[in-house]
Amino acid sequence: MSGPKVVRIVTPEERQIIKTRWLTRLQHTIESLKKYAQKNGVLNDELIRGLEETLAHYQAISADDYEKIEREIPNQIKYLEAEKTKLVKKVTKEKTSTWNHYRQLKSTHGELQKLFQEKNIPFEAIDEPKLITKDVVQFGQQIDALYDQLKVALHQQGSLTPEQKEIQERLSAGASLLSVEAWSKDIPKELNRQQKFEQTLKELYVDDVSQDKIQEFLQKANELNQSDAHYTMQLDSLILEAATFHKEQLELRTVKQELSEALQQLKGLNQELTVIIKWESLLTSDNTENIEEATKKAKQLYEQLSETIIVETRRAAIKKALTKAGYEVNDSMETAWVENGRLVVKKAENSLYGVEFMSPKNLSRIQARVVADEDRSQERSQSLDKHQEEIWCDDFTEIREILESEDLSIRIEKAHAIGTIPIKEVKLDNRFFRQSQSIKKKKTL
Numbered sequence: 001m002s003g004p005k006v007v008r009i010v011t012p013e014e015r016q017i018i019k020t021r022w023l024t025r026l027q028h029t030i031e032s033l034k035k036y037a038q039k040n041g042v043l044n045d046e047l048i049r050g051l052e053e054t055l056a057h058y059q060a061i062s063a064d065d066y067e068k069i070e071r072e073i074p075n076q077i078k079y080l081e082a083e084k085t086k087l088v089k090k091v092t093k094e095k096t097s098t099w100n101h102y103r104q105l106k107s108t109h110g111e112l113q114k115l116f117q118e119k120n121i122p123f124e125a126i127d128e129p130k131l132i133t134k135d136v137v138q139f140g141q142q143i144d145a146l147y148d149q150l151k152v153a154l155h156q157q158g159s160l161t162p163e164q165k166e167i168q169e170r171l172s173a174g175a176s177l178l179s180v181e182a183w184s185k186d187i188p189k190e191l192n193r194q195q196k197f198e199q200t201l202k203e204l205y206v207d208d209v210s211q212d213k214i215q216e217f218l219q220k221a222n223e224l225n226q227s228d229a230h231y232t233m234q235l236d237s238l239i240l241e242a243a244t245f246h247k248e249q250l251e252l253r254t255v256k257q258e259l260s261e262a263l264q265q266l267k268g269l270n271q272e273l274t275v276i277i278k279w280e281s282l283l284t285s286d287n288t289e290n291i292e293e294a295t296k297k298a299k300q301l302y303e304q305l306s307e308t309i310i311v312e313t314r315r316a317a318i319k320k321a322l323t324k325a326g327y328e329v330n331d332s333m334e335t336a337w338v339e340n341g342r343l344v345v346k347k348a349e350n351s352l353y354g355v356e357f358m359s360p361k362n363l364s365r366i367q368a369r370v371v372a373d374e375d376r377s378q379e380r381s382q383s384l385d386k387h388q389e390e391i392w393c394d395d396f397t398e399i400r401e402i403l404e405s406e407d408l409s410i411r412i413e414k415a416h417a418i419g420t421i422p423i424k425e426v427k428l429d430n431r432f433f434r435q436s437q438s439i440k441k442k443k444t445l
Contacts, residue, residue, distance in 0.1 A: 004369035262298035374425035
């Protein structure tokens with residue numbers, strides 16, 4: 001078939017860029033999963049081995065097999081992202097349980113302290129956990145010991161007030177305890193705000209935001225005086241501060257991940273780019289706006305550089321192949337090709353036919369077809385048109401062989417049979433020149 005056709009021509013440089021681009025994305029996805037798993041204590045040998053084997057498998061695929069890379073790695077990335085989503089759900093469930101247990105212990109601690117103070121019973125102070133995940137078990141053991149001390153000191157249940165009996169029953173049953181102040185029914189709005197504040201802090205904990213910051217918010221809440229006329233407003237302000245900090249931290253984390261991947265892509269081009277060092281320094285910054293701007297510039301630079309490398313090598317290869325096949329491509333024609341994405345070539349100066357190449361500026365897809373001089377329609381016939389397409393069929397075969405000999409991959413994505421599509425008429429001038437002594441073919445267009 002050598003009617004109009006759409007061809008993709010991939011140079012060795014482009015194949016390597018394709019491989020590096022997708023491997024970088026895959027590696028970034030794997031590192032993100034490993035980092036999350038490690039931070040949350042669920043990174044085991046099996047997961048490490050599976051991720052390493054996955055990366056090694058795709059690293060071993062030759063860049064020449066770029067179509068397999070383009071087909072399989074995106075699907076592998078989607079799979080790993082789905083697996084991370086499952087892992088996040090699992091970790092979130094576990095951390096939510098840990099947080100709820102931690103807050104129950106804190107509440108119990110507060111109530112026990114009040115009982116000790118009311119009965120003037122001396123007790124040893126307990127330091128609240130700074131790292132919830134690691135220290136909450138020990139904190140629970142200390143609370144249990146404090147409760148045992150209180151039971152011994154009180155000697156008998158009859159010495160307890162009704163309120164204290166209720167506390168003891170709830171402690172014995174292991175029920176969740178609210179602070180003593182929250183028992184009063186005349187402060188539902190404050191209780192609702194306290195629950196909202198608790199929820200905000202739990203989200204900070206679940207999303208791996210700084211535990212030091214969580215403790216800071218807790219300390220600020222403890223310093224508030226519930227009898228103060230401005231207590232409600234102060235608590236609302238603290239809730240807003242915590243929620244804003246949470247949102248900003250998640251945004252900062254996201255933009256840093258995007259910048260990191262963009263810089264990895266740039267490094268994959270193996271270009272001398274000093275600006276990368278400048279942009280890398282932003283990964284330790286907390287300025288979201290600057291990071292986003294750098295990411296945007298890094299992505300743009302990557303697109304520009306990779307496209308330049310690909311287009312230049314592809315255009316040079318096509319020009320070389322056309323020249324070897326007997327077609328003339330001069331500087332003015334090449335300039336027009338670059339600017340307009342259209343190249344029309346022919347062999348003889350006064351030829352009735354030529355070949356038109358239409359493509360986007362990056363030459364990602366090339367449409368090739370025989371064209372005829374619109375000013376000489378009377379010289380053509382249906383049989384002559386068909387004959388010229390047959391000639392182009394031979395020439396295309398030769399061009400393809402030339403390109404493949406230069407290690408270029410040729411893929412015909414769409415093709416029409418000879419004679420099925422009318423030959424397009426265009427303006428053909430006579431400024432083409434053929435160096436006949438360098439051409440061995442007798443057929444001419």
